[in-house]
Amino acid sequence: MENENSRTRVIKAELADGTTIDIQSSVSGEEDVALTIFPFRDVTDKIEGIAEAVMATLKKVKPQSASVEFGIEMAVESGQLTALLVKGTGTANLKITLQWGDSTLSNRIH
Amino acid sequence: MGQSRYELLRQCMVRVAVPGGPKKAQGTGFFVAPGLILTCAHVVEDAQKQNAGIEVTWWKGQKTIEQRTIAAQLKEYRAAPYPDIALLQMELTDHPCVGLGEAAEPFDTFYSYGCPVDYPNGDSVTLECEGWTDDVHSLLKLKQGQLKSGFSGAPLLNRRTGQVCGLVKLSRDQGTDLGGRAIPTKTVLQEFSQLKGLQQNYHQAHKDWSGGNTEALKIFYSYAHEDEKLRKELENHLSLLKRQNLISGWYDRDIGAGREFGPAIKKQLNSADIILLLISPSFMGSDYCYDEEMMRAMERHEAGNARVIPVILRTVDWHKAPFGGLLAVPRDGKAVTEWTNKDLAFFDVAKNIRTLVENWGKGDD
Numbered sequence: 001m002e003n004e005n006s007r008t009r010v011i012k013a014e015l016a017d018g019t020t021i022d023i024q025s026s027v028s029g030e031e032d033v034a035l036t037i038f039p040f041r042d043v044t045d046k047i048e049g050i051a052e053a054v055m056a057t058l059k060k061v062k063p064q065s066a067s068v069e070f071g072i073e074m075a076v077e078s079g080q081l082t083a084l085l086v087k088g089t090g091t092a093n094l095k096i097t098l099q100w101g102d103s104t105l106s107n108r109i110h
Numbered sequence: 111m112g113q114s115r116y117e118l119l120r121q122c123m124v125r126v127a128v129p130g131g132p133k134k135a136q137g138t139g140f141f142v143a144p145g146l147i148l149t150c151a152h153v154v155e156d157a158q159k160q161n162a163g164i165e166v167t168w169w170k171g172q173k174t175i176e177q178r179t180i181a182a183q184l185k186e187y188r189a190a191p192y193p194d195i196a197l198l199q200m201e202l203t204d205h206p207c208v209g210l211g212e213a214a215e216p217f218d219t220f221y222s223y224g225c226p227v228d229y230p231n232g233d234s235v236t237l238e239c240e241g242w243t244d245d246v247h248s249l250l251k252l253k254q255g256q257l258k259s260g261f262s263g264a265p266l267l268n269r270r271t272g273q274v275c276g277l278v279k280l281s282r283d284q285g286t287d288l289g290g291r292a293i294p295t296k297t298v299l300q301e302f303s304q305l306k307g308l309q310q311n312y313h314q315a316h317k318d319w320s321g322g323n324t325e326a327l328k329i330f331y332s333y334a335h336e337d338e339k340l341r342k343e344l345e346n347h348l349s350l351l352k353r354q355n356l357i358s359g360w361y362d363r364d365i366g367a368g369r370e371f372g373p374a375i376k377k378q379l380n381s382a383d384i385i386l387l388l389i390s391p392s393f394m395g396s397d398y399c400y401d402e403e404m405m406r407a408m409e410r411h412e413a414g415n416a417r418v419i420p421v422i423l424r425t426v427d428w429h430k431a432p433f434g435g436l437l438a439v440p441r442d443g444k445a446v447t448e449w450t451n452k453d454l455a456f457f458d459v460a461k462n463i464r465t466l467v468e469n470w471g472k473g474d475d
Binding site: 007009014027030031032033034035036037038039079 | 132133134135136137150152153190194226227257258259260261262263278279280281282283284285290291
């Protein structure tokens with residue numbers, strides 16, 4: 001995936017209830033030119049995957065509180081709708097803030 | 111009235127849709143044999159994988175708003191990414207079929223007609239050929255034409271040969287005229303070898319796609335005015351070729367009696383595809399015919415830009431003339447007026463010209 005080559009295009013995706021929505025999506029490289037409707041589930045599956053992966057890490061380090069921020073861009077790649085992890089605020093693709101209170105910290109030291 | 115190859119291509123084009131599949135895919139296809147449509151496999155993928163129904167819409171060349179939507183069955187399927195082609199079968203036979211031809215070279219220009227997202231009832235695009243990719247998964251690379259969603263499976267008509275040399279597969283950028291790539295006819299005929307026989311049968315019975323050219327070939331008559339009557343008879347014998355829009359004729363009666371090598375004649379002579387030298391004593395005796403028209407005609411013939419055919423009308427000594435090495439008609443160079451039946455002589459001439467016209471651009475020498 002070469003970002004400097006990417007362009008945007010409006011594509012049609014279908015939600016689980018059958019509703020069709022228009023999405024401005026980035027497109028890179030060559031793509032087959034059949035007119036198709038993409039299942040939006042392909043994007044939500046990717047978001048779930050990313051969230052679950054981050055959660056698994058957080059569970060290991062057990063912070064008292066945590067916030068996670070990530071930017072998603074819809075993209076068509078090799079004819080499939082997919083989610084691109086892109087820069088959100090600042091320069092990070094994935095911004096994670098973890099906090100521990102004093103008690104938690106001392107527990108962890110002992 | 112004959113129809114142009116472009117119009118015929120439009121009449122062969124159909125829209126292919128799989129509305130019941132999860133992708134609700136739509137693309138383009140075209141008739142390659144009676145009841146048989148060629149398209150891209152990725153257009154009908156849902157029909158293969160989910161058993162969803164295929165619908166084909168045909169307009170009979172946009173002449174009416176009437177359209178017919180007919181169910182089609184998947185007959186052959188070669189999955190994407192390569193070769194990515196499929197054959198659909200349907201109950202419809204009153205349609206024309208394209209002529210398939212493998213020839214394609216860098217710098218050839220192509221015409222295509224398909225069903226893009228914004229003009230789902232048909233839209234045109236012209237493209238230039240850049241050449242081939244590797245030989246194993248060979249694709250034709252195209253530029254300078256915008257290929258949008260829906261064009262998958264659209265036929266590529268090679269302007270040079272008048273044959274369909276591939277079908278559109280992908281776009282290199284839908285938002286610009288960067289072009290795309292096409293599956294070559296060569297691959298289609300390798301995968302679906304039954305098409306060779308079907309194509310041959312169809313085009314032997316239907317002459318609408320025969321002849322290798324997309325536009326009528328221009329014929330220039332070079333003759334002495336004393337032979338005007340014979341020239342007219344020859345033109346009558348060629349009139350079917352003219353009605354089929356395979357040839358268009360030009361002679362200088364319309365431009366007045368002055369026989370100087372004027373710009374009008376020069377222009378016609380320089381753009382003619384076939385130049386007929388109507389040989390007679392009058393032709394050989396005319397400085398104008400011999401020195402101007404015939405010499406220029408031979409130059410164009412030798413440069414490969416036109417074909418010169420000596421038509422021997424009346425007996426004269428011509429064998430040592432500059433055109434003496436060319437194949438003369440009628441048969442054996444026997445002058446038309448020497449035949450017991452003049453019509454038979456002209457028929458022999460017309461037959462030779464028809465063979466030349468119908469094989470035009472097919473790589474004969």
